[in-house]
Amino acid sequence: DVKVTQSSRYLVKRTGEKVFLECVQDMDHENMFWYRQDPGLGLRLIYFSYDVKMKEKGDIPEGYSVSREKKERFSLILESASTNQTSMYLCASSLRGKETQYFGPGTRLLVL
Amino acid sequence: DQQVKQNSPSLSVQEGRISILNCDYTNSMFDYFLWYKKYPAEGPTFLISISSIKDKNEDGRFTVFLNKSAKHLSLHIVPSQPGDSAVYFCAASAQGGSEKLVFGKGTKLTVNP
Numbered sequence: 001d002v003k004v005t006q007s008s009r010y011l012v013k014r015t016g017e018k019v020f021l022e023c024v025q026d027m028d029h030e031n032m033f034w035y036r037q038d039p040g041l042g043l044r045l046i047y048f049s050y051d052v053k054m055k056e057k058g059d060i061p062e063g064y065s066v067s068r069e070k071k072e073r074f075s076l077i078l079e080s081a082s083t084n085q086t087s088m089y090l091c092a093s094s095l096r097g098k099e100t101q102y103f104g105p106g107t108r109l110l111v112l
Numbered sequence: 113d114q115q116v117k118q119n120s121p122s123l124s125v126q127e128g129r130i131s132i133l134n135c136d137y138t139n140s141m142f143d144y145f146l147w148y149k150k151y152p153a154e155g156p157t158f159l160i161s162i163s164s165i166k167d168k169n170e171d172g173r174f175t176v177f178l179n180k181s182a183k184h185l186s187l188h189i190v191p192s193q194p195g196d197s198a199v200y201f202c203a204a205s206a207q208g209g210s211e212k213l214v215f216g217k218g219t220k221l222t223v224n225p
Binding site: 004009031033035040041042043044045048050058090092094096097098099100101102103104105106108 | 118121144146148153154155156157158161201205211212213215216217218
């Protein structure tokens with residue numbers, strides 16, 4: 001079974017803090033994705049990566065950056081957390097050439 | 113501009129009856145469609161998919177129908193069970209191998225016992 005794990009299920013941070021969200025997949029997938037889910041807005045793509053050290057902006061990259069130093073790990077960084085970044089963050093991975101993405105359990109982030 | 117639309121935010125059905133969830137899309141380059149199911153506080157799980165070369169795909173109680181001319185797809189769940197109560201997301205992928213998915217906003221299905 002594909003397993004995608006996220007470092008925290010729940011996180012509370014203060015405005016202005018730097019926040020790291022970690023995602024690890026164990027299926028040797030080339031593609032990795034970060035989304036946020038907000039009520040009434042569905043899943044919106046923040047950043048994605050097709051390979052190690054490669055990254056591309058999604059639909060809402062502002063305020064975020066990412067790092068992919070190893071194939072299995074994709075990190076989302078909030079350089080200076082703001083209250084409008086309070087959300088559910090979802091990581092996903094997929095094989096190159098395949099559309100089906102497999103999701104982690106999500107991290108619910110609250111920025112105070 | 114919303115390329116994948118799920119116009120019903122919620123749907124309520126009785127256990128044992130059919131649930132029909134609808135999805136419309138605007139981008140004619142979409143050639144692969146997926147449905148995901150999401151329980152609260154969990155990540156979405158893949159349910160079923162369909163390629164644009166087909167008009168129907170079945171997996172147990174779940175069937176997805178694709179009408180390319182209408183740019184419409186639907187997910188049928190028969191019979192519906194209380195455990196099917198979740199948010200269902202429709203997603204689409206465009207030609208060109210980008211492998212990105214565009215998601216709809218979701219439909220919350222409630223199956224009443």
